Amino acid sequence: MNTFGTPQRVLVRGEGAYVWDADGRRYLDLLAGIAVNALGHAHPALLRAVTDQLAGLGHVSNFFTTPAHVTLAERLLQIVTPGGAPAGSRVFLANSGTEANEAAFKLVRRHGGGARPRVLALEGAFHGRTMGALALTHKAAYREPFEPLPGGVEFLPFGDLDALERALESGDGDDVAALFLEPIQGEAGVRPLPDGYLGAARRLTAAHGALLVLDEVQSGVGRAGRWMAHHAMLDDAAGTVLPDVVTLAKGLGGGMPIGAMVALGEQTAALLGPGQHGTTFGGNPVAAAAALAVLETIEREDLLAHVDVTGKGLAAALREVPGVRAVRGAGLLVAAELEAPIAKEVAAALLEAEPTGFVVNPVAPDTIRLAPPLILTGEQAESFVTALPAALAAGRAAGTGTT
Numbered sequence: 001m002n003t004f005g006t007p008q009r010v011l012v013r014g015e016g017a018y019v020w021d022a023d024g025r026r027y028l029d030l031l032a033g034i035a036v037n038a039l040g041h042a043h044p045a046l047l048r049a050v051t052d053q054l055a056g057l058g059h060v061s062n063f064f065t066t067p068a069h070v071t072l073a074e075r076l077l078q079i080v081t082p083g084g085a086p087a088g089s090r091v092f093l094a095n096s097g098t099e100a101n102e103a104a105f106k107l108v109r110r111h112g113g114g115a116r117p118r119v120l121a122l123e124g125a126f127h128g129r130t131m132g133a134l135a136l137t138h139k140a141a142y143r144e145p146f147e148p149l150p151g152g153v154e155f156l157p158f159g160d161l162d163a164l165e166r167a168l169e170s171g172d173g174d175d176v177a178a179l180f181l182e183p184i185q186g187e188a189g190v191r192p193l194p195d196g197y198l199g200a201a202r203r204l205t206a207a208h209g210a211l212l213v214l215d216e217v218q219s220g221v222g223r224a225g226r227w228m229a230h231h232a233m234l235d236d237a238a239g240t241v242l243p244d245v246v247t248l249a250k251g252l253g254g255g256m257p258i259g260a261m262v263a264l265g266e267q268t269a270a271l272l273g274p275g276q277h278g279t280t281f282g283g284n285p286v287a288a289a290a291a292l293a294v295l296e297t298i299e300r301e302d303l304l305a306h307v308d309v310t311g312k313g314l315a316a317a318l319r320e321v322p323g324v325r326a327v328r329g330a331g332l333l334v335a336a337e338l339e340a341p342i343a344k345e346v347a348a349a350l351l352e353a354e355p356t357g358f359v360v361n362p363v364a365p366d367t368i369r370l371a372p373p374l375i376l377t378g379e380q381a382e383s384f385v386t387a388l389p390a391a392l393a394a395g396r397a398a399g400t401g402t403t
């Protein structure tokens with residue numbers, strides 16, 4: 001179905017941070033399937049995990065469980081809460097980010113029964129495309145053609161704590177079920193929450209009995225140079241200040257489809273009980289084995305530190321490129337804001353670059369997003385920075401943004 005427009009290339013093969021198209025041209029993949037291929041392409045650890053699991057047991061229904069399913073859930077609790085998950089915490093495994101958020105939406109609807117009909121999200125938020133996740137997504141062009149959507153969602157100005165406080169206090173008693181936040185808004189152009197916002201949002205939601213749901217679908221699993229982007233934002237050395245729910249997907253399976261909703265604490269985790277939610281494929285052992293391989297490899301290859309160093313180097317180098325107005329992000333989730341609205345033209349020029357093209361994403365008219373594999377080397381990042389000025393010139397020449 002023509003929901004994505006015309007594909008830019010037919011890709012046939014990948015290895016590490018590179019992909020090849022059907023004409024044999026090579027590209028440095030700085031998008032990684034939109035923050036998905038955490039270990040790059042054809043990583044031996046991922047291949048082995050998936051092959052071994054499929055050779056043993058490829059699928060069981062959720063009437064049963066598998067070692068991969070259980071081990072992954074335990075491992076997810078560890079990486080979401082390095083200080084230790086509260087007793088009674090639970091994980092729901094799904095197949096995508098939108099499903100993880102859909103599950104979270106259903107869970108928060110159960111909080112407070114009918115007495116808490118309101119759900120808060122931010123302007124610029126992207127939480128997915130199913131009807132519930134879409135109701136939490138701000139962009140009118142995505143949402144409005146599909147109304148009516150599940151009700152009760154209100155969008156607050158990005159990063160505005162006064163607006164949050166007013167929204168929590170304005171209701172009929174404490175009537176907000178939850179606040180959904182992306183620690184770094186990805187689709188809105190890589191916008192990290194301002195300093196101090198998340199900590200204050202945690203205090204305010206707790207004071208009003210509202211759940212705090214963090215959507216780490218794009219920013220989690222090492223992409224920001226931490227296991228979770230919010231770990232750098234809840235300034236709490238002891239790791240005792242926690243969100244109530246965290247959703248994950250994208251990089252988690254390294255390319256296999258998997259999503260997860262992590263509910264912290266007995267009370268929150270008990271909001272969904274037997275029969276209240278379900279999925280046929282969620283927790284599939286092959287996808288779970290892939291996710292375990294991703295997490296093990298990030299640990300074994302010390303990729304969190306690598307992402308931090310490589311990302312800082314890349315951001316610093318991009319700041320020096322004439323025509324780049326600002327650089328945002330954390331780790332290897334980076335946006336370069338350009339001085340002119342020529343991101344599309346620059347991305348097209350980068351794809352055409354010789355001898356190696358570059359896959360990037362024009363996430364906004366003036367912004368290029370990079371979300372490369374976490375294994376990207378410093379040299380590979382540098383090759384992009386070196387190629388960028390020529391692409392900017394080509395983009396300026398082609399673009400309507402020429403002044």
Ligand SMILES: *Cc1c(COP(=O)(O)O)cnc(C)c1O
Binds near residue numbers: 096097128
């Ligand atoms: C991509 C994304 C989603 C949706 O995930 P899908 O796997 O595409 O359904 C949800 N939230 C955030 C923050 C995302 O970046």
